[in-house]
Amino acid sequence: MLDALSFLEAQAISIIREAYFQCKNPSILFSGGKDSICMVHLVRKAFFPEAIPFELLHVDTGHNFPETLAFRDRLVAQLHLTLNVQSVVDTLAKNKIPDATGKFPSRNALQSVALLEAIATHGYDACLGGGRRDEEKARAKERLFSFRDLQGNWNPLGQRPEPWNLLNGHIFSGENIRIFPLSNWTELDVWEYIRRENIELPSLYFSHSRLCLQLPDGALMAFNPYIQLDSSDTLVEKKVRFRTIGDMTCTAAIESTAANVDQVIEELKTCMVSERGATRLDDRISDAGMEDRKIKGYF
Amino acid sequence: MQEWKTEKLKVIFKMELVRIFTAGNVDDGKSTLIGRLLLDSNALSTDVIRQVTEQGGGAPNLAFLTDGLRAERSMGITIDVAYAFFRTDRRQFILVDTPGHEEYTRNMFAGASVCDIAIVLMDAHRGMAKQTKKHIEILVSLGIKKVIFAINKMDLVGYQETVFLSHCEQIKAYLNTVSAEFSSWFVPVSALTGASVVFIGESMPWYQGETVFSLVNGLSIEAEGSSEGVIEIQGIGNQTVYAKVLSGVIRPQATLYRYEESVQLPSFFRLGLPASEAEEGTSIAFSLPENLCIQRGQRWSTEKIFPTQALRASLCWMAADEPGPTLALWLSRGTAFHPVILHLPSGIKLNALSEVDLELQEPMDMALSIMENRKEHFILVDPRSNQTVGAGTLINALG
Numbered sequence: 001m002l003d004a005l006s007f008l009e010a011q012a013i014s015i016i017r018e019a020y021f022q023c024k025n026p027s028i029l030f031s032g033g034k035d036s037i038c039m040v041h042l043v044r045k046a047f048f049p050e051a052i053p054f055e056l057l058h059v060d061t062g063h064n065f066p067e068t069l070a071f072r073d074r075l076v077a078q079l080h081l082t083l084n085v086q087s088v089v090d091t092l093a094k095n096k097i098p099d100a101t102g103k104f105p106s107r108n109a110l111q112s113v114a115l116l117e118a119i120a121t122h123g124y125d126a127c128l129g130g131g132r133r134d135e136e137k138a139r140a141k142e143r144l145f146s147f148r149d150l151q152g153n154w155n156p157l158g159q160r161p162e163p164w165n166l167l168n169g170h171i172f173s174g175e176n177i178r179i180f181p182l183s184n185w186t187e188l189d190v191w192e193y194i195r196r197e198n199i200e201l202p203s204l205y206f207s208h209s210r211l212c213l214q215l216p217d218g219a220l221m222a223f224n225p226y227i228q229l230d231s232s233d234t235l236v237e238k239k240v241r242f243r244t245i246g247d248m249t250c251t252a253a254i255e256s257t258a259a260n261v262d263q264v265i266e267e268l269k270t271c272m273v274s275e276r277g278a279t280r281l282d283d284r285i286s287d288a289g290m291e292d293r294k295i296k297g298y299f
Numbered sequence: 300m301q302e303w304k305t306e307k308l309k310v311i312f313k314m315e316l317v318r319i320f321t322a323g324n325v326d327d328g329k330s331t332l333i334g335r336l337l338l339d340s341n342a343l344s345t346d347v348i349r350q351v352t353e354q355g356g357g358a359p360n361l362a363f364l365t366d367g368l369r370a371e372r373s374m375g376i377t378i379d380v381a382y383a384f385f386r387t388d389r390r391q392f393i394l395v396d397t398p399g400h401e402e403y404t405r406n407m408f409a410g411a412s413v414c415d416i417a418i419v420l421m422d423a424h425r426g427m428a429k430q431t432k433k434h435i436e437i438l439v440s441l442g443i444k445k446v447i448f449a450i451n452k453m454d455l456v457g458y459q460e461t462v463f464l465s466h467c468e469q470i471k472a473y474l475n476t477v478s479a480e481f482s483s484w485f486v487p488v489s490a491l492t493g494a495s496v497v498f499i500g501e502s503m504p505w506y507q508g509e510t511v512f513s514l515v516n517g518l519s520i521e522a523e524g525s526s527e528g529v530i531e532i533q534g535i536g537n538q539t540v541y542a543k544v545l546s547g548v549i550r551p552q553a554t555l556y557r558y559e560e561s562v563q564l565p566s567f568f569r570l571g572l573p574a575s576e577a578e579e580g581t582s583i584a585f586s587l588p589e590n591l592c593i594q595r596g597q598r599w600s601t602e603k604i605f606p607t608q609a610l611r612a613s614l615c616w617m618a619a620d621e622p623g624p625t626l627a628l629w630l631s632r633g634t635a636f637h638p639v640i641l642h643l644p645s646g647i648k649l650n651a652l653s654e655v656d657l658e659l660q661e662p663m664d665m666a667l668s669i670m671e672n673r674k675e676h677f678i679l680v681d682p683r684s685n686q687t688v689g690a691g692t693l694i695n696a697l698g
């Protein structure tokens with residue numbers, strides 16, 4: 001019998017192959033985070049010895065960590081991939097949509113407009129994403145093949161049942177499927193897979209010294225050009241790492257001395273419980289919960 | 300970019316993945332039981348426990364733990380499957396919680412379909428509900444192998460052994476009427492006080508059996524698979540065949556058969572690595588053999604693959620509108636979609652379970668052992684709407 005990690009890997013590879021053989025023009029949504037990096041690795045394994053048959057799509061908020069972009073470009077060059085970057089800023093300007101404002105001007109919510117534009121431009125009928133059901137409530141409701149209508153809307157009430165993980169990728173022209181091969185993985189599974197497969201990650205995931213803005217509740221935000229500083233704000237230098245990497249305006253760091261994969265796994269095993277308990281039970285209350293908590297430094 | 304290499308793989312302790320499914324009528328205590336399982340098996344952090352203990356005025360309020368679920372229910376959006384993940388020292392669990400409401404049975408069917416163990420809750424105070432029976436029927440139809448019956452709220456019946464035993468008898472009698480073939484266990488519990496959930500407790504000295512937790516952590520989930528090695532072709536790349544192992548074990552150089560043809564399997568990659576064998580559930584890749592027409596949806600076996608066109612199946616109907624007696628649909632067992640004519644019994648409704656006849660336009664590949672093991676699962680898709688309108692298991696090839 002397959003061990004848990006191999007089982008999850010086999011399931012993901014099966015889903016990835018079905019994505020390719022059922023859809024006409026699927027792409028990989030690549031954020032530069034650990035989940036999408038793992039996904040690229042799985043896609044490689046799924047089609048090995050042939051090359052990755054998908055393009056990468058990065059919806060760029062313009063608020064990326066420089067390390068993420070450097071890592072992305074290196075990966076693309078090494079694997080000879082095609083990368084399409086859809087700039088959120090350009091999409092906003094073109095559609096006369098006001099940009100995010102405030103102390104933490106997160107463009108997270110504005111990303112979907114840019115994604116829809118990229119899907120239309122490149123004619124993608126499916127996008128593979130690294131979303132996991134253990135992340136948050138809304139994600140937990142997603143099917144492996146999650147259907148989007150002509151307007152890009154998700155209808156949680158009318159989802160296609162997937163008994164025995166049998167996948168139905170039939171759509172009408174203009175509709176789209178989001179595909180989540182890592183649905184059944186937890187954060188710890190992802191890290192154990194990174195260890196087993198020796199997968200390289202951006203340095204942001206490991207402990208380093210960084211100048212941070214300390215919020216009143218103790219949360220740490222990486223000091224960066226996109227956050228507006230007030231006179232009352234305090235900047236502190238801390239040993240931190242990131243647990244998720246996203247828009248710099250809304251991704252909090254955690255204090256950590258975990259400098260390598262083994263140490264991160266040890267760290268997660270002791271606090272994993274906390275994440276699980278809280279995300280599992282509280283995140284179900286509101287879709288915004290996870291994001292709210294990330295801003296508050298919850299990890 | 301670094302290559303992945305076999306010798307680089309660290310041998311770490313092999314965890315087993317176990318998927319558990321919880322069923323039972325609304326208010327029989329499903330949320331409370333899940334909360335209790337998580338709490339007493341140390342799957343919750345101290346901060347969460349503190350929070351629910353404050354809520355409960357001294358004792359942990361387990362209903363609060365699953366309040367998120369409840370809020371969704373009242374908002375009408377938890378008509379769907381919810382997942383919880385937890386670990387013990389030897390197993391990783393995916394706990395699939397599905398709605399008890401009748402109208403969402405198709406989601407329950409889908410959620411339960413992949414599970415190794417089902418926990419069916421029943422209120423000791425009230426006895427078996429209509430929905431409990433429906434859930435048992437679905438577990439039978441899905442061919443679930445292991446079912447734990449948790450007779451809950453024993454505290455409300457004075458923890459009496461006689462009450463427990465009479466419920467067990469009632470359930471067993473019902474299992475007989477629906478010809479249930481799964482192994483079953485019966486545990487008297489109180490999700491509220493925790494008795495027999497994770498710890499045995501002292502309230503029922505007459506019960507010295509397994510707890511719900513010791514069962515899910517201990518029951519063997521080793522599938523009694525068949526020895527016949529069968530692969531299904533997922534598709535063809537430029538020069539590579541991509542296939543999935545459906546049963547048994549496949550080795551390079553094995554001779555595989557389909558109808559009157561045979562082929563010697565070349566060396567292959569299993570999950571991206573060169574391998575000397577590939578087991579059920581894994582995907583393989585090998586170079587396209589010459590002089591052979593390999594196509595998506597074909598099956599190749601170490602024993603025998605034969606073509607079928609007429610089939611009998613147990614089916615869960617999943618479309619809301621009442622269908623006509625014959626329908627032209629697509630059938631998929633995981634890869635190719637086969638045009639099929641479905642003959643439905645009259646008056647079939649959403650979530651109904653029934654036996655139906657299927658007539659394929661073109662022959663479809665069958666391996667007898669998979670069907671005999673009741674693992675020949677399929678979905679039906681309506682080409683007019685592209686929706687998945689049914690799912691089930693093939694039980695008989697009629698020709």
Ligand SMILES: Nc1nc2c(ncn2[C@@H]2O[C@H](COP(=O)(O)OP(=O)(O)O)[C@@H](O)[C@H]2O)c(=O)[nH]1
Pocket residue numbers: 323324325326327328329330331332362451452453454455488489490491492
């Ligand atoms: N006395 C008693 N009440 C229970 C027990 N388990 C659950 N309950 C109560 O039964 C009600 C319904 O429980 P809940 O877990 O929400 O049921 P669900 O609808 O199946 O999820 C709640 O008020 C619980 O506190 C038990 O073992 N004993």
